[in-house]
Amino acid sequence: MKQRVMMVALFAVITSPVCAAKLSGPARILDGNTIEIEQSKLRLSGIEAPETDQICLDAHGRKWACGIAARDELIKHSNGRTWDCHITGGDEYGRSRGSCFIEGEDVNAWMVRSGWALSSGPYVIYEVVASKTCAGLWSGAFIAPWDWRRRNKGTIIIGASSVPIDARELLLGSALLSDPPSPECVIKGTLGSNGDRIYHLRGQLSYEQIDMTKPGERWLCS
Known part of the structure; x- marks a missing residue:
């Protein structure tokens, strides 16, 4: 019994916020x-x-x-x-x-x-x-x-x-994210067929053709 009490006390010390x-x-x-x-x-x-x-x-x-x-x-x-x-x-x-x-x-x-x-x-x-x-x-x-x-x-x-x-129209309309939310957030993020995130930078051939109003597309800053 005494050993059990000591083990419980030790566990309490180890998991206490002070030891976090x-x-x-x-x-x-x-x-x-x-x-x-x-x-x-x-x-x-x-x-x-x-x-x-x-x-x-x-x-x-x-x-x-x-x-x-x-x-x-x-x-x-x-x-x-x-x-x-x-x-x-x-x-x-x-x-x-x-x-x-x-x-x-x-x-x-x-x-x-x-x-x-x-x-x-x-x-x-x-x-x-x-x-x-x-x-x-x-x-x-x-x-x-x-x-x-x-x-x-x-x-x-x-x-x-x-x-x-x-x-509602302004925040949920399809044209909301057609433009980047900020001049520093111009990276286009799309989802690949296998679920991987693909990053598109300005100057790349496919950049201008990506429709950012589609579900799952995200403007990214980095």
Whole structure:
């Protein structure tokens, strides 16, 4: 019995948050919820930022590259400072997952509170605050990041109370992604017959012929 108690106590120490893996250093911001520290990629857990090719509507109903904006706002907030990340697991893409802090501030919470990401976990209260103050994405109309990746005619549009009446047409229309969302995101990504992602760069023979309004096609920044 005594040996059993000691084994349970040892397991508790090994699996305690204090002993969880940590990653620290300056971060390279890849998108609104993915960073890289010392060549290790980490996905901020509990939040969903817009994709880099995602388009939203502003308070006046105009289209803007909200995915790029979310990434750039995180870059500005980071400002070259040291990140301290607590790794809690991994994902299907080989990235670590966890919560990160800059000088003691919870970055995951900051992204949601500032309106640049939605909560997919414990940050719902910050999402409520962002929506009430029309911060970031909430200043206009947008599609939840998890819906953007597989959007269709039935996709729900969310955002400010003054969402324009033509928001659905603007965000779900076939012409939405005919042009790149940003001058820096001009790589065309298509799916091959075997499911592989194929990258097409400007200047290649097939580049101009690719129809980016087809399902599965993505504008990529790198």
